[in-house]
Amino acid sequence: MNVSSAVAQSARSTTAIAQQARQAAQELALSSGTDRNRAIESIAQALESAAADITTANQLDCEAALADNLAKPLYGRLKLDAVKLRGAIAGVRDVAALADPLGMVQIHRQLDDGLVLKRVTCPLGVLGVIFESRPDAVVQIATLAVKSGNGVILKGGREATRSCQALVQAIRQGLTQAGLNPEAVQLLTTRAETQALLSLDDDVNLIIPRGSNAFVRYVQDNTRIPVLGHAEGICHLYVDRAADLQQAVDLALDAKVGYPSACNAIETLLVHRAIAAEFLPKLAQTLQAAGVELRGDGDTRQILPGLSPAADWSTEYSDLILAIRVVDSLETAIAHITAYGSRHTEAIATTDDAAAAAFMAQVDAAGVFHNCSTRFADGFRYGFGAEVGISTQKLPPRGPVGLEGLVTYKYQLVGQGHVVATYSGESARPFLHRDLH
Amino acid sequence: MNVSSAVAQSARSTTAIAQQARQAAQELALSSGTDRNRAIESIAQALESAAADITTANQLDCEAALADNLAKPLYGRLKLDAVKLRGAIAGVRDVAALADPLGMVQIHRQLDDGLVLKRVTCPLGVLGVIFESRPDAVVQIATLAVKSGNGVILKGGREATRSCQALVQAIRQGLTQAGLNPEAVQLLTTRAETQALLSLDDDVNLIIPRGSNAFVRYVQDNTRIPVLGHAEGICHLYVDRAADLQQAVDLALDAKVGYPSACNAIETLLVHRAIAAEFLPKLAQTLQAAGVELRGDGDTRQILPGLSPAADWSTEYSDLILAIRVVDSLETAIAHITAYGSRHTEAIATTDDAAAAAFMAQVDAAGVFHNCSTRFADGFRYGFGAEVGISTQKLPPRGPVGLEGLVTYKYQLVGQGHVVATYSGESARPFLHRDLH
Known part of the structure; x- marks a missing residue:
C-alpha cells in the first residue's frame, strides 16, 4: 500500500x-x-x-x-x-x-x-x-x-x-x-x-x-476545526521605576526558575532606566545563583559586564535563560510588549498605582498582572478546578480555560403559538424583555 | 499596473x-x-x-x-x-x-x-x-x-x-x-x-x-481571521402528531411568508404521518392563498396531488417556496434535521411536553423552539438591543449575537509580591478561591 x-x-x-x-x-x-x-x-x-x-x-x-x-x-x-x-x-x-x-x-x-x-x-x-x-x-x-x-x-x-x-x-x-x-x-x-x-x-x-x-x-x-491552545508563551516582567526592588527580584525568580519550560514563565525582563543600575546587580546575584543565564541589551551589559547579548526579543527559551532590556519609560515597556509579547501574560512590578492601572488597561494580553508572578496564569490557580488549555487568541475563551471551554449553549424558546407578525408593522406589540431571576 | x-x-x-x-x-x-x-x-x-x-x-x-x-x-x-x-x-x-x-x-x-x-x-x-x-x-x-x-x-x-x-x-x-x-x-x-x-x-x-x-x-x-456569521439558514418546522393544527398552520405561515429571504425563515416543513392527511390540506389552503409554492415528497403529493416534487432538502430557497416531508416519528424528524439543518433555528409544534423536551434536548442548533415561529431568532427580539450577526458555529458566540460578540475579556491579577512557589511543593499554602460579591 x-x-x-x-x-x-x-x-x-x-x-x-x-x-x-x-x-x-x-x-x-x-x-x-x-x-x-x-x-x-x-x-x-x-x-x-x-x-x-x-x-x-x-x-x-x-x-x-x-x-x-x-x-x-x-x-x-x-x-x-x-x-x-x-x-x-x-x-x-x-x-x-x-x-x-x-x-x-x-x-x-x-x-x-x-x-x-x-x-x-x-x-x-x-x-x-x-x-x-x-x-x-x-x-x-x-x-x-x-x-x-x-x-x-x-x-x-x-x-x-x-x-x-x-x-x-x-x-x-x-x-x-x-x-x-x-x-x-x-x-x-x-x-x-x-x-x-x-x-x-x-x-x-x-x-x-x-x-x-x-x-x-x-x-x-492544518485544520478548519476550531483549535483551543496557544503556540507561544513570551511573557514579560516590567520592573517600573517605582518598584519595590527586592519584591521585583523575588517575582523574577519565581517567574523564571520554578518551571522554566512553562508557557507562563517569563522570557524577558524590562527595567526602567532610573532604577536599572541599582536593580540589575541585585537581580543578577539572585538569578545567577539559581542557575539562570542572563542576556542583555547594550544598556544592561554596561551595568552587568560579561553578559551575552540578547540576540532577539522573540525567542521562547523555555529554559533557564532570561533576556533583559533597559527602557526609558512605561510607554516604551508597553510598546515592547505590544511588539514582542504573545498576548499570554504580562506583569508589572510597581508601587505606583497609576502606572499599574495604565499598564493593565493598555497591555493587550489574556493576563495583565500587578505585583505578582506570571506563573499564576493557570486554571487551577484561578480556581477553575481543571484546565483544558490556555488560549492566547483574542476572542473568548481567552487565557486559562476550564470546563467552560468544553461547552457551548443553545437558545430554547417556548411559546403558545407566538408569531413575529404580532410584533411587526404599524400596530406592533412591544416586547416585554423581562429577565426572570 | x-x-x-x-x-x-x-x-x-x-x-x-x-x-x-x-x-x-x-x-x-x-x-x-x-x-x-x-x-x-x-x-x-x-x-x-x-x-x-x-x-x-x-x-x-x-x-x-x-x-x-x-x-x-x-x-x-x-x-x-x-x-x-x-x-x-x-x-x-x-x-x-x-x-x-x-x-x-x-x-x-x-x-x-x-x-x-x-x-x-x-x-x-x-x-x-x-x-x-x-x-x-x-x-x-x-x-x-x-x-x-x-x-x-x-x-x-x-x-x-x-x-x-x-x-x-x-x-x-x-x-x-x-x-x-x-x-x-x-x-x-x-x-x-x-x-x-x-x-x-x-x-x-x-x-x-x-x-x-x-x-x-x-x-x-479565505481568511485566518475569526469570522462571525453564517453561510446558510435551513430551518425546519416539525408538526408533531400532537400538534394544535390551526396553531401549526399559523406558525408555518409566519415562519415562511413574513420575510421569506430571512435566514430564520423555514425552508422545510416536516409533518407526522398520523396527522398529515388532516393537516396538509389546511396548510395548503392558507399558504397557497399567501402565494407560497408548496413542494412535497411522495407521501405529501398523495395527500396534495398536483404539487411539484421536493427536489432535495438542502436548498435555502429564500423565496416563497416550502418543501414538505411526511415523517413516521419524532425520531425521524430529528434525524432529518440533523442531516439537513444548518444548526440555525429549529421548531416543533406540539402539545406533548415530552416530545417537545426530547426535540429541544436532541436537536443540535443555535435555537430550538417550541410552539413559536422560527423568525423570533433575532437579537432585537431576544432583547439584545442590537444584533451584529447570527452565528451557526457551535462554539460561542452562537445564535443571534449582540454587543457581547464585539468584546472579549482579560484577566487582571493584583498581588503584593505573591509568588507561586508559596503554593507549590510539600508545604504548599492552599488557595482561598473566595468569590467576592
Whole structure:
C-alpha cells in the first residue's frame, strides 16, 4: 500500500471512529450530571483494578523508549509508575467534584406573555485531543470530556502507545460498567489517523493540541476545526521605576526558575532606566545563583559586564535563560510588549498605582498582572478546578480555560403559538424583555 | 499596473489603514462609556447636519445603479432617502442607550490574602465588516463599533460607494467633534482592498461578512481571521402528531411568508404521518392563498396531488417556496434535521411536553423552539438591543449575537509580591478561591 492510499484507508477508519464517538456523545449529552459523576467514579475504580496492567504496559513503553534513545525530559514524562497513577486517579475524582457545566441557565427572559427564552449550556460534541508522550493526560482529558458530556478522540505520542491503550481500555470499561456507551472515548495510534482527524470538521467540534509550539502551529495551520491552545508563551516582567526592588527580584525568580519550560514563565525582563543600575546587580546575584543565564541589551551589559547579548526579543527559551532590556519609560515597556509579547501574560512590578492601572488597561494580553508572578496564569490557580488549555487568541475563551471551554449553549424558546407578525408593522406589540431571576 | 501589482499596492495601503484603525482603537478602548456615548450623540448630530449631502450622494449612486440595470431588490436596499436616514439616525441614539459592554466584571475572586483576580470585558480591537449594497448598514455598524470601543474597517458594495463615503465622512466628523480619533472608522472601496483586508490577521481581530451565502462562505474560506456569521439558514418546522393544527398552520405561515429571504425563515416543513392527511390540506389552503409554492415528497403529493416534487432538502430557497416531508416519528424528524439543518433555528409544534423536551434536548442548533415561529431568532427580539450577526458555529458566540460578540475579556491579577512557589511543593499554602460579591 503506498502512502496516499494508507492515508485514505486511515481517513475512512478515522471517520468511522469519529462517527461512533459522535453517536455516543449524543447519548452522553442526554445523561444527568449524577449519571456522569457515577461514570467518573466507575472510571476511577476501573483504573484502580487495571493498575498492574497499566504500569506493566508503561514499563514496556519505557524500555522501548530507552532502546530508542528518547530524550531525557520526554522519558520522564512518559514514565507512569504506581504513584503517578494513583495521583491521576485522585485527579479523576476531583473532576467528579466539580460543578456540572451542563444545563446552566445563562439567560432566562420573558419576551412576552407566555413566550420565554432560555440560554442553556450544552456539550460541544466531539473533542479531538492530540498530546505528546505523557500518558496520564489520557486520564485527565477523558474524565473532563465525560464530565462535560462530550465524546473524545485521543491521540497520544507514538512512544506511549501501549500505556495509552491500557488506560483507554480501563476508561471504556468504567463507562460500560456505569451503563454508558464506551464509544464516547476513542484512541488513535498512528500519525495518518491524526492527519485524518484534522480533516473531520463535520464530526469533530474542537481540537486541543498539547505539545511543542511548532506542533500547535502545525495543527492550527492544518485544520478548519476550531483549535483551543496557544503556540507561544513570551511573557514579560516590567520592573517600573517605582518598584519595590527586592519584591521585583523575588517575582523574577519565581517567574523564571520554578518551571522554566512553562508557557507562563517569563522570557524577558524590562527595567526602567532610573532604577536599572541599582536593580540589575541585585537581580543578577539572585538569578545567577539559581542557575539562570542572563542576556542583555547594550544598556544592561554596561551595568552587568560579561553578559551575552540578547540576540532577539522573540525567542521562547523555555529554559533557564532570561533576556533583559533597559527602557526609558512605561510607554516604551508597553510598546515592547505590544511588539514582542504573545498576548499570554504580562506583569508589572510597581508601587505606583497609576502606572499599574495604565499598564493593565493598555497591555493587550489574556493576563495583565500587578505585583505578582506570571506563573499564576493557570486554571487551577484561578480556581477553575481543571484546565483544558490556555488560549492566547483574542476572542473568548481567552487565557486559562476550564470546563467552560468544553461547552457551548443553545437558545430554547417556548411559546403558545407566538408569531413575529404580532410584533411587526404599524400596530406592533412591544416586547416585554423581562429577565426572570 | 497589472492585477497582481495592483493587489500588492492595495495591500500596502490597506495595511496602513488597518494600522491607523488599530492605533485609534487603542485610544478608544481607554475612553469611558460616557465619552463613547457622547461620541455617538455627536455622530447622530453630524449625520443630521450632513443629511442633504448624504441623500444627494445616494441619488447619484441610485442613478448609476439604474443605468447599470441593478437587480430590483438590490436597488431597493441601495436607496437611502431622508426618511430611511432619519430611521438610521434614531438607531444610532438607540445604541447609545444600551448598557456599556466594556469594563464588566465577570469574575471577581480572592485567590488568597491580598491576591485578587478579576475578569473584565475589553474591546476586540479592529473589526472588518464587509456588506452588500445597503448603505445604512454603515451607520449601524460604525455606531456599534464605537460603543464597544473597537476600530472598524467598512467595505460596502461598489454601487453604494458615494453613499458610504458621505456617511463615513459625517461619522468621522462626529468623532472628531467629540474629541475622539476619527481614524477609528475607515472605509474601503475596492475589491482588491477587501482581499487585502482578509489577509491582515495581525491587525484585524474579527471579520463580519453580511451578504449572500456564497459570499460568506468565500470569506470563511479565505481568511485566518475569526469570522462571525453564517453561510446558510435551513430551518425546519416539525408538526408533531400532537400538534394544535390551526396553531401549526399559523406558525408555518409566519415562519415562511413574513420575510421569506430571512435566514430564520423555514425552508422545510416536516409533518407526522398520523396527522398529515388532516393537516396538509389546511396548510395548503392558507399558504397557497399567501402565494407560497408548496413542494412535497411522495407521501405529501398523495395527500396534495398536483404539487411539484421536493427536489432535495438542502436548498435555502429564500423565496416563497416550502418543501414538505411526511415523517413516521419524532425520531425521524430529528434525524432529518440533523442531516439537513444548518444548526440555525429549529421548531416543533406540539402539545406533548415530552416530545417537545426530547426535540429541544436532541436537536443540535443555535435555537430550538417550541410552539413559536422560527423568525423570533433575532437579537432585537431576544432583547439584545442590537444584533451584529447570527452565528451557526457551535462554539460561542452562537445564535443571534449582540454587543457581547464585539468584546472579549482579560484577566487582571493584583498581588503584593505573591509568588507561586508559596503554593507549590510539600508545604504548599492552599488557595482561598473566595468569590467576592
